[in-house]
Amino acid sequence: MRKVLLTAFLILTLTVTFAGSTAAQNIPIDEITKITVEGNEYVSDFEILNAVKTEVGDQTDQEALRSDMQSVFDLGYFSDVNIVFENFEGGLNVIFEVVENPVLREIKISGNEDLYSEAEIKEALGLKVETVLNVKKMNDNLKSFQEKMQDDGYILARYKNVNISEEGVLTVEISPGYLDSVEISGNTKTKDDVILREMPIEAGDIVNIKRIQRGYQNLHRLEFFENINPELQRVDSEDNLAKLVINLDEAKTGRLNFGGGYSSTDGWLGFVDVSEKNLFGNGQDISAKWQFGDTTTYSLNFYEPYLWQSDFSFNFSIYDRESERTNSEGADYTRESRGGSLTFGHPLPRDWRTSLRYRVQDTKEFWSDDSGVIYDNSLRSLTLGFSRDSSNNRFHPTSGSINRFEIEHAGDFIGGEMDFTKFNWDSRRYFSGFKNHAWAVRMKLGLSEPRTPLEGEEYDLGGSDSLRGYERSDFDFEDRANNNLLLFNLEYRIPFNESFTGVLFTDAGNVWEERDSISLNDLNYGYGLGVRMNTPVGQLRLDYGWDEDQDGQLHFSIGNTF
Template identity: 35%
Template structure:
């Protein structure tokens, strides 16, 4: 019996061995009979297989499988991917074995000082409570780097990203200003420039600070040209050196001339102006006139930094005589409806002291103390004692040639203090600048001023064709003989379209509107207006623009409808 059982066992074994051999002979190891995924938990299998172009029934292609692995990796959810092969239904089962990224429980940002965590986390698309996605993280890295660049931190960027189990660490280096080197073409003291700078060595570098500091230096008028250079620090890609090249010093000017005096006859004139004296930033100006019947002077000293503080000091001593044109009628001087023009001499002498200080970034305040003695013709001298306060907020991109930004000025002056005149006078001056292409811009200005009390005639608001406050086009005789060009209050507006023509030459199209008023009876119906064209030339030796404007005033008298005006400096 056992012998029969043994023979049967041997027969069955032979059959099974032969059957397995047959099955082995029928298996095709080059044909894919199934696709599967292993190792995934949070990401569905079908979402992974949707990235795979290899199909069941295809022959194995190592090149295509590499592309499939790349496509799965590009989902961003996996740190590692492997391919396993198994026998399956007379062929091969391809298994994509994945290692999933962790589900984030914490995101830590390190190294940032100038940009807050809240600002940076608002840019992140990777969130806690969700599986980390490398693809999203790379996009977040680019978004944060771009945000830093847009804010002016051009060196700021993510320098490393680390995973500690389920915690994501983002390490940022905002970049540093290593050294500032001052390179003037004259003997300007190093501290004179450094005390104006907001950027500091060792602090986070921001290109906007460089632009603002250059604008500050331009306002000093020490140099015609200020060019920054940036140099990478060896072995430190997150640090930079800034070199300020201060070229073409504006040392000052000397002007000689001859003109007619108010009393008639020739008057010699000399004007001496010294900028940045001894390289210490101080300025001295002497304007002297002398003739047979007149000796006038104006002596002005300015120190931008007295007592080793940020307080500026300016003192002006003057003695001068001018000719005023006014009108007379039955109503008296300067009355409405006047018809007779009168010329009279005004003699003034006095002193004005001004202290200035930065109140906040881009805002500066000034305090003035003034005393003057003034007489008109043969009248006795009368004195004015006054205190004035001024605030100026200046956001212009360039002091000499603004193309964008704005400037706001408010001034209030109180006279009295046992002087002969007692009044309150104030004005608001607003200016805005807008770029209009690569070589052109718009400039808009509005000024409104008022007063309380009796203003002496020489303290009234004035419109003059060759001054900042003017309606171009009305000639000087019209200004002198017509009401609306000197008064107790003022309303003025100007619009200019400016275009660069050639290097230091600019063309201007403009329209002006304005008028002064008796008391504070401002009326839009009584405004004078004009239109015109002009040209500007920048003169390096003067550090200023010279310009000619031709204005046409439709409402002027028949003989006073147009005028050519010469200007030193910009209109506004």
């Protein structure tokens, strides 16, 4: 009987009433001359009587004694509490008869192997062996630990069995809740394995809603689907199994874009762009682009996110660019650049990625009247990069961040005529604003150690992608090189609808030849407003910025600012 009552209390809190004590049902109305405790071996009389409000000299009161019994029971040390009465010195001796819980000798945890360590769970329970089991404390701590499991994403985790034997062995068996299967519905083009590889959870894993949410974000970033609706469905309550059903609506991933316009970076331009982000449903990205005008560019790019079904990514890029330029003396010349790159990437813990890029570029400048070559140089470099993207939306992020750090080394054993080392850090952070508005903050730092002149590889400042209100030419100096850069951007973004977003911005930055010259007191400032339009081509940007002299500059470009 003792074990049955105690086991029941581990699940539900019993209500102690006088119905459990025959002697307490007919309470004699008399003065209380003594209050004692019987049945306790380990819990002191003082601790028990400290919970009793009735005092010697009081008249017996059924409701008061009922409350005292409950208070003693609520101490958590007892499986049963009764009250009996004895005559004592012309009054009554109120005797609290208690049945102590077993002395806790050992704690056994099972089912926790893939959740938490046994030491973590025992610490959360807060129980000490060789002491009387405090069931109230244990139940409170079990409830708190259940909430911790829920907060950590283990939404199916529950206690399968909690029991203590008469020998004092406490058994806590946890049922974590496992994923029975993953089903995909609605994908007519994208292959199942392309979808499943983006989910950081598979059949047989413990169900964790945070991992499912991260998989949803991974699928959303692919931009292969118009709608993604993951559902968790119970399969077997007894074995605590569930299945994940991913309902999808495919989006169009192939595009043929063409158009023209004016860019403050490249002048007047036209373009034809053919791309497929989900080649043959394999998740590969391929694109070819022809841009013509003041600058003519041919480029081909291919990206494989999972090379040979491994965690390595692969990117291949080649380009041929020719632009017409004018020097400070008004003479026209042509700049030709041909090159490409090979990049291998691999994931790191905590959603970081690392990459290694080999870049080749040959650059030549010659007078437009064919009177001779001005500049002829070759570049060979290796770049080690680290990046992490936790932003919640591609076009209008309101939380998260994007961080990228790169070290590029050219020359030496790599070859080429240029010899330098560059350190580049680009950090972006997004915050919610008023209603659905958003704050966007960016810091960009570029440091270089040139061992040959950085012609063509200097840092650019000014224009639509950096310091608005200025042209790039405003920071082209004949007497010094742009070897180092510091740039800050702040935007407040106000979406009008799904296609249009208004922007208020402030920019600050500068370029220096020597690293020792970098100073926050030597920054140039710009500010202004703009509008963004989401189109099949990408995001079109139109900004109008003012410099420190209040001179205005219109900036037009394609793609996100940051």
